[in-house]
Amino acid sequence: MSTAELLICTTCRAAGTAKDAAPDGRRLFHAVQTRELPPGLHLRGIACLGVCSRSCSAALQAPGKFTYVFGDLPADADSAEQLLLVAAQHLRLDDGQLPWSDRPERLRRGVVARLVPALPFTSTPADAG
Amino acid sequence: MSTAELLICTTCRAAGTAKDAAPDGRRLFHAVQTRELPPGLHLRGIACLGVCSRSCSAALQAPGKFTYVFGDLPADADSAEQLLLVAAQHLRLDDGQLPWSDRPERLRRGVVARLVPALPFTSTPADAG
Numbered sequence: 001m002s003t004a005e006l007l008i009c010t011t012c013r014a015a016g017t018a019k020d021a022a023p024d025g026r027r028l029f030h031a032v033q034t035r036e037l038p039p040g041l042h043l044r045g046i047a048c049l050g051v052c053s054r055s056c057s058a059a060l061q062a063p064g065k066f067t068y069v070f071g072d073l074p075a076d077a078d079s080a081e082q083l084l085l086v087a088a089q090h091l092r093l094d095d096g097q098l099p100w101s102d103r104p105e106r107l108r109r110g111v112v113a114r115l116v117p118a119l120p121f122t123s124t125p126a127d128a129g
Numbered sequence: 130m131s132t133a134e135l136l137i138c139t140t141c142r143a144a145g146t147a148k149d150a151a152p153d154g155r156r157l158f159h160a161v162q163t164r165e166l167p168p169g170l171h172l173r174g175i176a177c178l179g180v181c182s183r184s185c186s187a188a189l190q191a192p193g194k195f196t197y198v199f200g201d202l203p204a205d206a207d208s209a210e211q212l213l214l215v216a217a218q219h220l221r222l223d224d225g226q227l228p229w230s231d232r233p234e235r236l237r238r239g240v241v242a243r244l245v246p247a248l249p250f251t252s253t254p255a256d257a258g
Contacts, residue, residue, distance in 0.1 A: 005247060042248060050197075050243035061247050063192065068179075069242040113198040113242050114179035118134055118190050119171060 002091045003040045004062035006083060008032060010045040012055030014075070024075040028056045031080035038088040051112055058083055065096025067115040070107055082106050131220045132169045133191035135212060137161060139174040141184030143204070153204040157185045160209035167217040180241055187212055194225025198241040211235050 012025030029045045037043060051057035054071030056079070061067045068090070073079040082104040089103075090096045095117060100108055141154030158174045166172060180186035183200030185208070190196045197219070202208040211233035218232075219225045224246060229237055 007244060044245070044248070046245055048243070050240045057242075059242065059244050061196075061244060063247055067190070067196065067244065069198065069244070111179045113186075113188065114177070115136060115188050115190060115196065115198070116173070116175055118192055119173070 001040045002062075003042065004060055004065070004087060004090050004096070005042045005044055006032070006087050007044050007046045007049060007059040007061070008083075009047075009049040009051065009055070009057045011048050012051070012057055014055055025056045028058070028073060028075040028079055031075065031077055032083060035080055035084055038084065038091055040091050041084075041087050054110075054112055057112065060087060060090050060096070062090065062096060064117050065090065065093075066098070066117060067096075067113075068098060068107075069112040069114075070110045071112040072110045073106060079106060130169045131191075132171065133189055133194070133216060133219050133225070134171045134173055135161070135216050136173050136175045136178060136188040136190070137212075138176075138178040138180065138184070138186045140177050141180070141186055143184055154185045157187070157202060157204040157208055160204065160206055161212060164209055164213055167213065167220055169220050170213075170216050183239075183241055186241065189216060189219050189225070191219065191225060193246050194219065194222075195227070195246060196225075196242075196244040197227060197236075198243075199236055199239045200241040201239045202235060208235060 008029040009025040010029050014024045049057045051071045056073040057071045059069045137158040138154040139158050143153045178186045180200045185202040186200045188198045
């Protein structure tokens with residue numbers, strides 16, 4: 001079965017969130033956690049994804065597939081649903097490359113980075129892309 | 130031997146770069162390519178890393194290690210040297226987690242994202258971090 005990880009930053013705070021309130025990222029994590037996960041998806045809360053200027057943030061990764069990092073996500077049910085939708089797409093696709101047109105709105109404009117699958121390190125040491 | 134990939138976006142353009150000029154990212158790629166690479170490092174030019182708002186951009190990845198994405202990099206010799214310095218650190222470290230204090234200045238404030246190593250998918254389906 002295809003597998004992938006959905007990482008959610010649990011320390012992200014949106015601008016204006018009170019310091020004694022739960023971090024927005026933790027609320028987003030719980031919003032995802034309470035939903036049914038697609039088979040093969042492993043959900044992980046991570047203390048910091050380094051996307052502090054574009055909170056809330058999340059990432060999808062799996063060996064041999066494209067990695068995506070998303071930001072600017074409100075900590076609400078819509079973000080949770082959109083993340084699980086693209087996670088299911090990522091699981092289905094052999095290379096995990098998510099077509100722009102098939103992604104929900106927040107995960108189009110919210111792309112922070114997109115990395116190609118890691119090579120098996122059998123080719124020459126420098127490729128021009 | 131430890132291996133890792135240094136991905137450099139070859140289509141990144143800094144604000145104000147003329148449309149008929151070579152992309153800044155391609156100049157950064159060539160600045161790295163002309164230097165001696167640490168053993169085990171695989172350099173790849175990638176047409177887009179999705180970090181368009183923080184060009185130039187680059188990333189370090191290797192199976193079982195932390196992934197780093199960097200942005201706001203001028204296309205010059207200093208950026209090339211700093212990228213190769215942290216690439217050598219990433220190769221040496223078992224988990225690839227780069228201490229903030231050991232990183233050159235541009236690769237401290239230029240962090241776009243930092244992802245934990247992918248799990249081998251043997252644990253429970255939801256972990257709180």
